[in-house]
Amino acid sequence: MLVYMAIAGIGGLAVGSFLNLCADRLPRNQSIVRPRSYCESCGRHIENRHLIPVISYLWLRGRCGYCSAHIPLRSPVVELATGLSFAFLYWNYGYTVELGIALVYASLLILVSAIDVGTQLILDRVVYPGMALALIFSLAWPGLGPARAGLGGAIGLAALLMPFLLYRRGMGLGDVKFGGLVGLMTGYPLVFVALFLAVTTGGVVAVLLLVLRVRGRRDPVPFGPFLALAAAVTLLWGDTLWAWYTSWLSGGP
Ligand SMILES: [Zn+2]
Structure with missing residues (x-):
């Protein structure tokens, strides 16, 4: 059970990361498919190792790896909320x-x-x-x-x-x-x-x-x-x- 909850939670973190991208782009009428994630401030593409949900935010102390512009706190909050709710929902509903x-x-x-x-x-x-x-x-x-x-x-x-x-x-x-x-x-x-x-x-x-x-x-x-x-x-x-x-x-x- 715990293993599957952890898997659901990790999946949730990844989905949360995508929800952040949607929350940035949908209000501006931009595509949510292309281009891949970039810094809102300097426009540079974000490396894969800086795209790990929550961990990258903590590792980079909430700043862009290139221009050190602040990454909004919403980013890790949405990732964490999605991860925790996915794990909880798996625990609550099981495989249904x-x-x-x-x-x-x-x-x-x-x-x-x-x-x-x-x-x-x-x-x-x-x-x-x-x-x-x-x-x-x-x-x-x-x-x-x-x-x-x-x-x-x-x-x-x-x-x-x-x-x-x-x-x-x-x-x-x-x-x-x-x-x-x-x-x-x-x-x-x-x-x-x-x-x-x-x-x-x-x-x-x-x-x-x-x-x-x-x-x-x-x-x-x-x-x-x-x-x-x-x-x-x-x-x-x-x-x-x-x-x-x-x-x-x-x-x-
Ligand atoms: Zn930047």
Whole structure:
């Protein structure tokens, strides 16, 4: 088991490295296939020995090997997050169809979060293919299916469209579409768990940042990462959370 978890983790580090490349290039409309990795500052191709996830970052002390420009901290964070989630998902799902779907979803959610934190954007180019995948995956995900997924997607879209139309500021149309994607992934009724978790965690963190004066009242806090984390928690433990909620509604066990 441990050996396979380690293999999944190492695979995750490599996928994380590719997600970083996507997060750099997709917002600029650049190809994610060519050219191979280069330094954002001096433009030189990065040698293979400097492309080892996390280790290269530590070895080079977070700087480019040629021009010593800073490599963004996002780079090792995304690699580590992807590696750890892949190892965890293998441990959780074992060698199943769900594992395959969960690995794709983890990559998608991490990519959306990384781009949103860096640019405040959630790209159609990531969300639309994600929606198509989620609809297909709903056929294989236990207890879901296209009807529940579609209804969840509609609820996710509608729930975030309201604050978007009412306030405009702070939430973009990208968040609304991402809400639709998360709804497709989690389906009805678990989409309510995902929305609840995203709004409460996002709200608590936004207030904390304001109170601690890390951010001012006018600085936007990207909502994408909260929605992504909420989607992940819901896919993993949503059934249990929903069962608690319904038993609490009906007066408890
Ligand atoms: Zn450089």
